[in-house]
Amino acid sequence: GAGVSQSPSNKVTEKGKDVELRCDPISGHTALYWYRQSLGQGLEFLIYFQGNSAPDKSGLPSDRFSAERTGGSVSTLTIQRTQQEDSAVYLCASSSPTELSYEQYFGPGTRLTVT
């Protein structure tokens, strides 16, 4: 079946603008994760959604970052008043607790460049 998809694949924005990044998880996967990968850095956890539970937002770096998940499926990560340090690849992953293993499947990422 279809894997995790993300859009756009690339986004260039001016400093101070707001951006929205979209993630479509694998159908039926109730767990969804957002990560950030800066150049030369490891994966940084941002936020985790599991079913109808309150999301774990412990990784969001500032209040300029927010995310929502509508209908338990598609998720949108919003960055307000973008800064140059927000430039990174934003990765989304999903998993299914029913598989017990919680194996993560990643999307191709959105490369964000703030000029």
Place this chain on the structure above:
Amino acid sequence: KQEVTQIPAALSVPEGENLVLNCSFTDSAIYNLQWFRQDPGKGLTSLLLIQSSQREQTSGRLNASLDKSSGRSTLYIAASQPGDSATYLCALASGGSYIPTFGRGTSLIVHP
């Protein structure tokens, strides 16, 4: 707090060599351990997942082992090929959390 270390950070080998990538962790109360491959400019591709109750998993030329008592996992790649060139990351879910902690990865180059 779980800490994950991958050694070496970079590795360059000639084609055909067997090689071992290492992943060490500090909290042995893990739920699972997953090895990923990341090609430049791409997302992560899952290679192998080992659940806490398992000792190893195999897929083709890849074998991953898990030793919780020593806090180590290894990814063995047999008969390496130039197409294996990529960054390899390990990730562990532990401490009752399903949010994995990732290592920084090992950048592998296999030259012809």
